[in-house]
Amino acid sequence: MNLFNYTRRKSSEVKIGNITLGGDNPILIQSMANTSTNDIDGSVEQAIRIINKGADYLRFTTQGLREVDSLKEIHAKLREKGYTTPLVADVHFNASVALAVASVVEKVRINPGNFVDVARTFKKLEFTDEEYAQEVEKIREKLVPFLDICKANNTAVRLGVNHGSLSDRIMSRYGDTPEGMVESCMEFLRICIGENFHNLAISIKASNTVVMVRTVRLMVARMEEEGMAFPLHLGVTEAGNAEDGRVKSALGIGALLADGYGDTIRVSLSEAPENEIPVARKLVDYIAERNGHVAIDGTVAPDFNYFAPARRKSIGVKGIGGSNTPVVIGLGDSEIAPFPDFLITSNGVADRNGSAFPFIQVLDMEGVENVGPSVMCLTYPELNVDVIEILRNNPAVVILLMTSHKNGVGEQRAFFHKLMINEVANAVIINRDYQENDVEDLMLKAAADFGPLLQDGFGDGILITNNGTVSDQQVNNLMFGILQAARLRMSKTEFISCPGCGRTLFDLESTIAKVKDATSHLKNLKIGIMGCIVNGPGEMADADYGYVGAGRGKISLYKQKECVEKNIPEEEAVEKLIALIKQHGDWKEKV
Incomplete structure (x- = not known):
């Protein structure tokens, strides 16, 4: 990687159905359906809209065995209609579902944070070296049978690490850090390599662009140290909608594309998923314009730390530079x-x-x-x-x-x-x-x-x-x-909102609109709006308050990581959120 001259990182190739990811192949664009996977006709209709917008492949949430059967029908119906776009199953918390779906679709996404480890509790746990090693061995016991099925069916695997879903075990050793995210992925990669399974892609995401960029940079370096070159999927989780979602996604993904990283991207917007495709295409095409540019003769400063850059020190002049915010x-x-x-x-x-x-x-x-x-x-x-x-x-x-x-x-x-x-x-x-x-x-x-x-x-x-x-x-x-x-200056309320999927437990777009209408004047607050608990509490660790789907028509409210009120009827939730903000002294009336 050259900081000054653009060239794409050379990754290994992965076969996903009828397309090839990585190597010298073009950067692929993907999205994720937000219909219930069990709504087979609705999912097929949405998939066609997304594919017709230009998606190279498409992901569906797969919570249980019922969703596995539904995804099999969705796959068949799309093929009947002449659509050969590869489908990806998104699995959390249930390794048995991953085994069942690996013979149904072209690719399976598993999350190292919850494939074997229990859901994150945010409790401080201690592991001896022996206990830690035993937990890693449990991963092997669950992962190897899954890999065997993938080998038999030529099914690709995405190891998708999210900042919001690191396990308590990883947290006990590494904390909520880029190093922890990287190690969570590397544990799985080492097992895959040991089993001679290489049909792998990596994603390592966060809603915080600083964390996301630093973690991917570190992940690439760690893979290179161990002789790996797996292709990368890039994305900013919970980026939001409208201008916020586009700017945040382009800033985080663009920073990594500029360094030549990335073989596939998703721009995660809290909107209809088909809206993501043209945005992602514009971003990829814009970065590609740098190909073949006139060489830049630059030298890296000796004290520059690419993996954890510090702010460059400058002289302050009448409010510009020095300790002033940009x-x-x-x-x-x-x-x-x-x-x-x-x-x-x-x-x-x-x-x-x-x-x-x-x-x-x-x-x-x-x-x-x-x-x-x-x-x-x-x-x-x-x-x-x-x-x-x-x-x-x-x-x-x-x-x-x-x-x-x-x-x-x-x-x-x-x-x-x-x-x-x-x-x-x-x-x-x-x-x-x-x-x-x-x-x-x-x-x-x-x-x-x-x-x-x-x-x-x-x-x-x-x-x-x-x-x-x-x-x-x-x-x-x-x-x-x-x-x-870029996390350098807050000038408005920051809404950390997921893009929605089949797990989402309320109408995401209308809910975001209601929460924004009530709270967008609170300019120094971060408010998370999450459709379910998969990444909700974790990604909201950086937020002041959280609004999370807890069940159909039910909402739980958070103060940072702590759930303070559960299962509120959805029609009461915004008022309850306002009351919670007032209780903690963060409320201001609209001017």
Whole structure:
């Protein structure tokens, strides 16, 4: 992997029915049905809608043996209608279901967090080395018969680790960490290799983009250490809907695609699943435009930690850089909050009180020292020895980092690394310029471009310029959304909502709308909205409050990981959620 020059990671190939994943094959797009698997006709109809949108394969939840029989019928009906798209069974908590369905579909997803280990209880458990080894042996006893059936039927397997469903056993050794997620997967991979089973793909996901990106990076490194190159499925879990879901997904997935990782992706939206396919296709196609770009000559800074990057240290200048949160530089004055911190003008950058950072030119700076707060526009090719010296002598100069390179992410990365190598600490505003008339296109491209840099700890602020019909207000909102998706700055309520599946116990889209309507003014809170308990409490560990399907028409409410009220009638749940927020002093009335 080269930080500056785009090339795809070479993975091993996996056969999934009539398609091949990994190797030199194109990145595949997938989704997951949200119908009840036992609603056979409804599932077939939805599957056809998803396939017709361009899905390469499709997943169905498979809770029990009844769902196995239903999935067999769904598979047969699709084939009767001429659809040969591979189907994937999604299994949690029940290894016997995985054995039963392995001869029914082309691929089975199992979750190492709950394939054998009991459901996560969040209790502090202690295991001796001997007890821990015994638990791993239980995995082998359950996994090997499953692999034997998969071998006999040419069935592929996805090992899908979710941040929200690590077992208490893994948590006892590694905590809720990327290292724990990786080890949860590696335990299963080692058994598979030992059984000479290689028809495997890996996914390792989180709703927190920082955790997701760092974990996948670590997973790839760990596989390489042990001589493995299995293909990767990328996705951000519980990303949400509308703008939030698109920005969060593009930022997390885009950061990894930029590094060449990823053989298949799913953009998980809390919407109709067919909506996911064109969004994912746009993202994959945009990253692919970097193929064959002019090489970038960059050097990695010695103190840069790719697996756990720290924020680059910079000098604070009038609210930009230093210990300040990354700022938003806006185009035009916003009429609706959140308001940009600074506005770009023809003469420079000005704060909302009119205090200016004037533009200065490199040519005017020879021999000049300690110039006041100002802005210098630079690109990576311009960062020569003379410019580095000028920047060192003028710490109050804020850099506006621009690029026109086909691989702008790689070129801007190289700029930051060169600053670090030369111990230049000037604050840097990252700028990208677009020509988009469609706001979704702009969301996906900008989130994918800024994501890798922000995840690497780079940037004291961002500026999106767009020569298209997307309004300044939409652009400003997008910049705040990108910073929030990167976990750098909260400017609105964060809703951690699942995309829904056959396990979902309420109408997800209408429920999200109700919860958002009641709580979207609580700008410093994270609220989880989960259809069931598979990932619910775990993914909500990062949330302040949670709303989780507990049964048909029943909701349980959480304060962080703790379930505080169970089985509330759905029609009462939003009011109960508001009461819970008020009880803990986090409620504010709408202005």
